[in-house]
Amino acid sequence: MFERLLSSIKFGSLELPNRVLMPAMQLNLTPTGKVTDEMVDFFAARAAGEVGLIIIGACTINASAGGPFFLSAQSEEDLSGLTRLATAIHEAGGRAGLQLYHGGAYVHSFLIGGESAVSASALPSRLTGETPRALQTEEVRALVTDFVNAAELTQKAGFDCCELCGSAGYIIAQFLSPRTNQREDEYGGDEERRMRFGIEIAEQIRDRLGPDFPVIYRLAGNSFVPGAGDSALTARFAVELEKAGVDGFDITGGWHETRVPQLTGAVPTAGLSYLARVVKEKVSVPVVACNRITTPAQAEQVLANGHGDLVGLGRGLIADSDFVAKAADGRESEIVHCISCNQGCFDAVFNMSACRCMTNPISLREGDLGEVKPADKPLGVVVVGAGPAGLAVAWSAAQRGHRVVVLEKADKPGGQLHLAGAREDRHGFWQLSTDLTQRAILAGAEIRYGTTADPASVKSLEPDVVVLATGARPAVPPIEGVDLDHVVQSWDVLADRVECGDRVVVVGGGATGCETALHLAGRGTIDAETVAFLLINQAETPEEIVRLATQGTREVTLVEMARKIGADIGKSTRWGVIQDLGRYGVKMLKNAEVVRITAEAVVVKVGDEEQNLGCDHVVLAAGVEKEVGLAEGLEGAGLRVEIIGDAKDPRKAIEAIHEGFDLGWEL
Secondary structure, eight states: OTTTSSSSSEEEEEEEESEEEEOOOOOOOOTTSSOOHHHHHHHHHHHHTOEEEEEEEEEETTTTTSSSTTTOEEEEEHHHHHHHHHHHHHHHOOOOOEEEEEGGSSSGGGGTOOOOOEEESOOOOOOTTTOOOOHHHHHHHHHHHHHHHHHHHHHHHOOOOEEEEETTTOOHHHHOOOOTTOOOSSTSSSSHHHHHHHHHHHHHHHHOOTTSOOEEEEESSSOSTTTTOHHHHHHHHHHHHHHTTEEEEEOOOOTTTTTSSSTTTTTTTTTHHHHHHHTTTTTTSOEEOOOOSSSSSHHHHHHTTTSOEEOOHHHHHHHOOOOHHHHHHOOGGGGOOOOOOOOTTTTHTTTTTTOOOOOOOOTTTTHHHHHHHOSSEEEEEEOOOHHHHHHHHHHHHHHTTTEEEEOSSSSSSOOTTTHHHGGGTTTHHHHHHHHHHHHHHHHEEEEEOOOOOOOOHHHHTOOOOEOOOOOOOEEOOOOOOOOOOOOHHHHHHHTSSSOOOOOEEEEEESSHHHHHHHHHHHOOOOOOHHHHHHHHTTTOOHHHHHHHHHSSOOEEEEEEESSTTTTTOHHHHHHHHHHHHTTTTOEEEEEEEEEOOOEEEEEEEEEEEEEEEEEEEEEOOOEOOOOOTTTTHHEEEEEEEEEEEGGTTTOOHHHHHHHHHHHHHHO
């Protein structure tokens, strides 16, 4: 099984034991730019998990490249830390390289001491909103030298290779693109001169470091930004880079400023692997296919399809350091899957805080947690509720040898994860429920479904500790008319327990309200299979197919009293949700107070003006209230009670899972 994935391959002189590459990802584990214990522990765990090649980065090559949150590969002062990191990975059985990076116009000035960012041309950045300074010709040559010096430092530190970051709209891409390069010197103008900067870096690294130190190039398969460069340009660039001595290519998706999703569940699994194929067809060196490859079977299929020679697993290896080892051992059912929620990783990067993982609370804390330590005294632990918090505490407590019984009143685990995963592009939350349940059971926890807990039944189990993970219930806002028959809760809509009429008003524009509005607006649209059929047969115009795929049969209005729709959605995904709300024709009202609900309408007040929103159904998405009714009775029965998750304080799933895991780890 997985014969292609687990077969060896070479990047130049470097032989890899399998075809899994962990691409560079910003993890914010280095607040001063220096190697930290957390970084060493994290990457050593992936090396021990049998990853074929680990690329670490992004690593800044000079002071203007990105700022202190990036690992520094700028000078000899960085050598000892980098050597320590390379050594730890090698001692764990792995192979690794550094990704050498300069953000160019994507660098925020406040991160580099208030200095202007630099780029090929002085054109406003759509990512930062700032205008960079155009580099002089001699400065461009000096920047090439900075890349070469960083590559030499990489070699001195004992790394097995280096990777040049030419993807995502960073400075190498900015020189290549006609949209961002309007120079008239030797580094701009026609395509050949726009390629020169990136090619010279590769050539000079090869000249300085010799033929046996592998050089890989990470490229955006397609910028997905109008006028910035397409997959054909990337392929032509790759051909010239191979001539310059590049040993392989790591092909990812688009630029950061694209409006085409790259990281969320909206991207089909392995859906962007075709970008690697475009390059692979033009070069003779190995090519890595990336983006949302989440299982060994998907990875194997990408290779079988000929899209790439290797696969890049980024967040999948954050979620499970042993992804490759489990695949090799026939334990793929035990893999902890990335669900592309972005809550702990990319949202953290945007907030400039250290990354963590929602699906795996151990990840990025390997050194702090260490090995599982059996409890000094095994306890009887009763967990009430098999939602994310309850499953997490059951898993970690059972791992430590405690006797764990989980009581769940429903006939399946997962709690609100099933509501979160109602839309097709969020089915990953269903996978999370499965993974959490699997880990709890493998650790030894018993889960009893269809069981309603009360103080007497819980006490009969003679627990030492009772953990209330009973979650929350939908809130009912104090609005006149809220008790009318056509007023329903968003949870019932997402669970398909109620069918709404043609005109629907959703009250509450937070994450749940947005998902509910999209869930309703998608009713009556054509599915992906029909889209493909119509496109292949040219049965309708592309414009009509887009209309049929986005315009459903319901008129949906989303009402939010605050000034911002989706304020509680993470930065890396909110823009996509707002974009989809617009595409699916959802009417959005901000700063709108719901005054009353009548049999025919929702009356809202916007400023000093009242508006009547005619509707057949009103859907409430007005938040939740913690469910802790059992606590008083349990404490009255003399039991030790711990409250976690939404039962303690309604929050996101990542907080519930981490809180539950930590409690079990500490019991």
